[in-house]
Amino acid sequence: MSAPDVRPDEYRSGVDERDWAAVDTPLGVVFVSTTDAGVQGVKLPGSRAPAAHVSSEPTGVLAAAVDEIRAYFDGQLRSFTLPIDWSRVDGFRRRVLSALYEGVPFGSLISYGDLGARAGDPTAARAVGEAMAANPYPIVVPCHRVVASDGLGGFGGGLDMKRWLLAHEGVLPPMLDFGS
DSSP: OOOOOOOOBOOOTTOOTTOEEEEEETTEEEEEEEETTEEEEEEOTTSOOBSSOEESSOOHHHHHHHHHHHHHHTTOOSSOOOOBOGGGOOHHHHHHHHHHHHHOOTTOOEEHHHHHHHTTOTTOHHHHHHHHHTOSSTTTSOGGGEEBTTBOOOOTTOHHHHHHHHHHTTSSOOOSSTTO
């Protein structure tokens, strides 16, 4: 799939705007940013391009991130090994995202409440939902695997994208065509 017509926009403060790459996926273009510490940000298809330079020939950690994201979408990677630059999140949100990254494998689902319990607060389902909505590392830190007790819940890229990702991981039946 080719890159959509994208316009630069502002990204969350604190992001090193120099290290971005675009990855073509079956869902559209995913943008990934890294620092020396690891993945710093992921923008889902349909997001605007980062305001900074997007490297056509990434190196180092950024190249590794591009390779792993491609391998995930090609069905060759079931577990990301990329380091995460956790400097953009703290407190409960960091505990939630870390528990998700480390403890909810490919092809698995977890409820908002159960993820809250793993992060230390079994009554924090709503706060977990807020952490998922603000996840700066979607796909790599797999917020699409977090579901409501009574259904899919939400997803920043939309429910069709969440369904596609879950079908890709074998949790749901395959979609015939994303976005149609």
